Amino acid sequence: MEAVPSIERLSMRQAQSQRQQTRRSFFIIAAMTLFAFVWLVPIVWTLSLSFRPEHSITANLTLLLPLPFTAENYDFVFSSSRIPRWFVNSLIVASLRTFLQLMICSLAAYSFARVKFPFRQYIFYFVLIGLMVPGQATFIPVYLLFSNLKLLNSFPALILPGLASPFAVFLLVQFFKGIPIELEEAARLDGASRIGVYFRIFLPLSTPVLTALAIFTFLGTWNEYLWPLVAATDPDIMTITIGLNNLTATTYQANYGQTMAAAWTAGLPIVIFFFIFQKRIISGIQISSGIK
Numbered sequence: 001m002e003a004v005p006s007i008e009r010l011s012m013r014q015a016q017s018q019r020q021q022t023r024r025s026f027f028i029i030a031a032m033t034l035f036a037f038v039w040l041v042p043i044v045w046t047l048s049l050s051f052r053p054e055h056s057i058t059a060n061l062t063l064l065l066p067l068p069f070t071a072e073n074y075d076f077v078f079s080s081s082r083i084p085r086w087f088v089n090s091l092i093v094a095s096l097r098t099f100l101q102l103m104i105c106s107l108a109a110y111s112f113a114r115v116k117f118p119f120r121q122y123i124f125y126f127v128l129i130g131l132m133v134p135g136q137a138t139f140i141p142v143y144l145l146f147s148n149l150k151l152l153n154s155f156p157a158l159i160l161p162g163l164a165s166p167f168a169v170f171l172l173v174q175f176f177k178g179i180p181i182e183l184e185e186a187a188r189l190d191g192a193s194r195i196g197v198y199f200r201i202f203l204p205l206s207t208p209v210l211t212a213l214a215i216f217t218f219l220g221t222w223n224e225y226l227w228p229l230v231a232a233t234d235p236d237i238m239t240i241t242i243g244l245n246n247l248t249a250t251t252y253q254a255n256y257g258q259t260m261a262a263a264w265t266a267g268l269p270i271v272i273f274f275f276i277f278q279k280r281i282i283s284g285i286q287i288s289s290g291i292k
Contacts (some may be wrong), residue, residue, distance in 0.1 A: 050260035057256050073261035086243035093158045094221040101163050109172030130166035153234040175209045240266045
């Protein structure tokens with residue numbers, strides 16, 4: 001007879017715990033929905049501005065609805081014959097920098113993780129110091145270097161400065177150290193060379209972390225503004241971010257509609273890119289933060 005009340009009390013506790021969990025989940029979802037709404041308001045506002053005429057924006061800047069609706073701002077942006085060239089330039093710079101950075105940083109990381117050579121640990125610490133040096137600190141020396149080499153207004157000037165990434169090297173070193181050494185020893189016994197082990201064992205196994213680094217490098221290069229602004233003043237070499245900025249900055253009077261249309265034109269490929277590789281980006285964040 002005593003077992004029945006115990007079962008009832010256990011059921012009541014489970015039901016109460018489930019109700020508390022349901023309420024907690026409701027409040028979490030409500031809070032996240034509120035945060036998402038607050039985050040979406042500026043995006044909707046900029047999109048609305050891009051479809052409004054300038055006189056309507058001047059009269060009421062805070063209106064969220066594109067009334068009256070017009071596509072003249074996008075007509076102005078795409079009327080420039082250099083828009084396709086700037087897109088191609090951004091695609092070339094972002095793709096080549098991503099590929100070369102992954103190759104260089106993965107080779108360096110493999111050397112630090114598995115190849116024994118004098119002062120390896122001290123050199124690795126020296127590389128990690130680069131994580132503490134902001135890019136702005138090396139901006140002027142890098143600019144003077146490329147100016148003396150006569151490489152300004154060229155694709156090498158836009159690609160080369162971003163090839164060495166201390167963060168990529170550090171992340172790949174930690175990942176390579178987690179690969180069982182027995183796999184490498186088995187490959188060496190089969191006659192594989194160091195470079196063979198790298199291409200046949202380490203690269204295939206590191207596809208998740210390399211994909212995450214590739215996505216972040218590509219996005220960062222596509223959105224880069226400060227260095228292309230000073231390194232590429234020739235309109236034929238400009239990337240999309242610099243070209244569209246110069247396109248909308250032809251007058252001293254701010255034109256919000258054209259500026260927002262240019263911003264959406266430059267950002268739309270990144271939005272599409274994000275939705276296609278959303279799962280990879282999330283997994284990359286988990287890898288870089290150490291979550292497994």
